[in-house]
Amino acid sequence: MTSYEQILELADRQFDGSATPDEIAQLETLLADDAGAQKAYLRYALMNGQLPLSPPALGKPTIAPTEPVAAPPKVAVPSRHRQRWYVGVWMSVAASLLIAITIGIAQYAANEETPDELAQSSYDNRQPPLGMVGKLGADELGPMTLSVEQGETEFASNGGANVRVTGPGMLGVNSPQGGVLYNGAVHAKPESPESRFSVTAANLRVVDSGTEYQVAMLDDRHVRVEVLNGQVDVQSRIRLPLYYWHFDDPAEAAHSAVAAIATPMTLGEKTKRVAGIIGSGAVRFDNTPASFVQIDEGTGGEVGEGGMACSSGITLEAMFVSNWSGKPFDYDEIFRKEDGVYRILLSFQNDGDVGDYDQPEVTPGPCLSFGLHIEKQGYSELDMPLDGRDGRPTVAELTDGRPHHVVATYDSFSGRKSIYIDGELRFEHQFPVGGLILCGGQAPAVIGNMWRMQEPFAGVIDEVALYDFPLTADEISAHYVNASIGKRYFGEESGPLAAGRWRSVTLVTAGMPRIFDKQTGEPVDVLIP
Template sequence: MHPHDQRDDREHLLELADRMIDGVATSDEVAELESILLNDPEAQRTYLRYTLVHGQIAMTIPAMPAVRPSMAASASDADSTEPTRLGNSRFATWSTAAGLAVAASVLVIIGLRWHGNALEPQAQVEIPQTKLQTQAMAYSYDHRKQLLGTVGTLGRNRNATGPLTLSVVQGATKFRTSSGASLRVQGPAMFGINSAASGVLYKGSVHAKLHHPDASFSVTTANLRFLDMGTEFEVDVIDDQHIAVRVLDGEVEVQSRIRSPLFYWNFDTPGSTAVEDPYTRSVPLTYGANASRTAGIVGNGAVRFDNSPRAFVKIDEGLGETVGTGAMAFSSGIAIEAMFVSNWSGKFKDYDEIFRKEDGDYRFLLSFQNDDNIGEYAEPQVANGPCLSFGLHLEKLGYRELDMPLDGVDGRPSVVELTDGNPHHVVATYDSFSGRKCLYVDGRLRFVHTYPIGILAISGGSAPAIIGNNQWNESEAFHGTLDEIALYDFALTSEEVALHYRQVLDRKSYFSQDVRASSNQRWESICSVRAGSRQVFNIVTGLPIESVTPPNDY
């Protein structure tokens, strides 16, 4: 059979599978599907793999981009799949489960018709239990195997949500996003999907082809972004220092990360907004009755919190509709930075929030705590007592807090040190490219925990962000002064933290004058790579290293 005919047959099989899963297949289509599967073991394996992956993807959260999985690995087949929009509601989840049950029944019917005589499967199939709730999904696919390796949830939290990271052991796996990009991840590889139009490449390579002139797809690393302008390209991580982009058609713009804050509030401008602050988005601030302006730790102004319920500053702009959406939906990295003068008591059940966005289990926070690890969120486990806590929800792991004991041991600060009436500088960071979750105080790294590389954070949603309190009960008010609050969509480096601390020691802003204002523009163009070319870049510096024009048949 001609390869083109094989692709057409396979595509027709997947179309019939889609109609079965959606519950709209006619009796003639069911009969046709049974006929295809009855005498074709390869079709049976493709059908089963497709329905299993489709079901697991469909039961991820609305923040997960709509994708259609495919088991094919050939580059020539990269554009053969069609998009399938996944439901964003509980009804859609139940409908998908019901459709999968019907789809699976086709193979049961086929099995009965075999009577145990004609065919024997080449590998035992382990069908995961269907869970009728939203789930995170991550899977490993080894092309040498006839079936998927693992599909399902990991960790203690069974209600985790996307984004997701694909770990491809060997061979390739394909899918298509709702933005119109057909992607092929070539193993061994690790690729995170953080939106319908973007992904994060940790290792291996990813091939992207767009099907509409006005579509775009970007592949991001720690400091570089490769933005395709509606064509076809491939990005390959060569080693921990080098990355290459090869453009097959059209043009790719290579961009460098603008290392400025996404949000920055210095409280120097009077009133309820910080519109005049050149570093700050035009985001309204709502002051609680007991949050008052005071002399700045740096600059002209700061905010004084009196440890009472009405002591807060609320940010209720730039939010999303669901978890994983909005301006504060961080995935590959995050940093929270602040200056403070603290009068915290350190007593049991006393909480002083520096920054908190409370989207349920997808909250993120930086606060002083003493609660004997209520909820068992601490990772790593530490002794009970007063601590500085950095909480964040991590893909597959659930909500976790880095709780640094304030005991004065092993370079950690003590409660007495941080409540001495003097200004202090704090930075909390998470970097999925290194796996490091860090707490810095006064310019020095004081506490760190390292996770596996490639675990994305999950945040964002409809809940307001709160400076100096907890949105829900307003019982965790800060006692003291907060200033220079900055929020980043990447992890600051140790060198950047140290530089910022040296700046504030001189009562200056964190940022030198040449740091551009925070805005929706998070990347700046380095160069363009055109069709037929391959360009290598230094991952750390973002600088191009060599330019190669491959032969015509490349």
């Protein structure tokens, strides 16, 4: 770990109040007589201090925020629209500025840069401003879920549409030009022919072309689409991975019926290509820092951007043969994209509840951990104890030298966060419906390690897939059956993987409303008056 990385890690602990006196002393030592480190530290301290005070961009009396089921993790950064004073954060920042003065950073703070200029300067992107996620404008609404108890709530999207939500209803606003409908009805009216606002409901998406239309949930499964002028394109989700790393020989993969789109990656010196669990290739990790696979695409400028940014759902899937020790403070990463508290994580852990991230709370010990940041809940990890109880596997079961299939999913439409092993549900937690995922950003994804190369895997990993939606239990079972007989998850007859995420089903025109199944995206009616 570089001294710069140590400073940021110690600063994080200082800001959340978990730093020990020895760690504070270590931080002071690292900052002493290093002007560059002092400058970076002060920027980071100012940025963390400003985050809790970012004003809400959308505040209407009719909006009732969804209540969290539990307190957010200690280090979670508050969302822009949550109107609270975070005294603890300011106490931490005050302490950080005290350190800054003690070691002479006051000279730097007296320069001509204003606090606003400092906030816009380069800084470590592990905890970027939450309001910038979703890209609705630099000073506007970040990703959030609007819960309308009754009546109507209106807002103007940054994509140029006037949007009205009718209650009881719930709409997740996750981009400048779109939202996720969980309940109720949403009406979109463009301000100009170039205005856009699409609506997603599970596996169905309504894409407008500057037209005025309404989407209404009729029940748990059916959606009514009505166009007031022009037409909209109703689309169905293509249920294939966003990314798929099979590690097969490129020449063989090029002729495979399910060849993945090539993804640039960097293999560490200690990462070895070996015979595949499925197909011709896999990768072996020897539990050393130089053992990793870094994915060299899919990043973005900030959280909420990049090819791996997911919103309403996510799935991680992999095959592995594990030699994990299960010992205290031994971490074996399967997949990790380290954007701070907005990370995506799937790993073996035994850390004695460091960070208190587990939700639900479990007894400390060996576990398989699935971490995400969910709106209003903060960052948390679904830590499945490897204790052999209630259908859960043991460490011995997962390190028996045989291949195992793991799937971790989160579905904002149901609120369920789940871990499956060998085709069976083994552990899950229920969050409130409508919590959007906050992820993506500058950090590269890493298979078999983390970005600091400090948590290497021991064993073999193959067939890693990342989806921007939750797989169903039936799909997971089918994937395991295929994998257990040496086939790819999707079956050899599934055809090539494609970059497209949606396929057009039908056009709906003005005056001819239609009803669709949100799980399939297919129409379930004839034209209705």
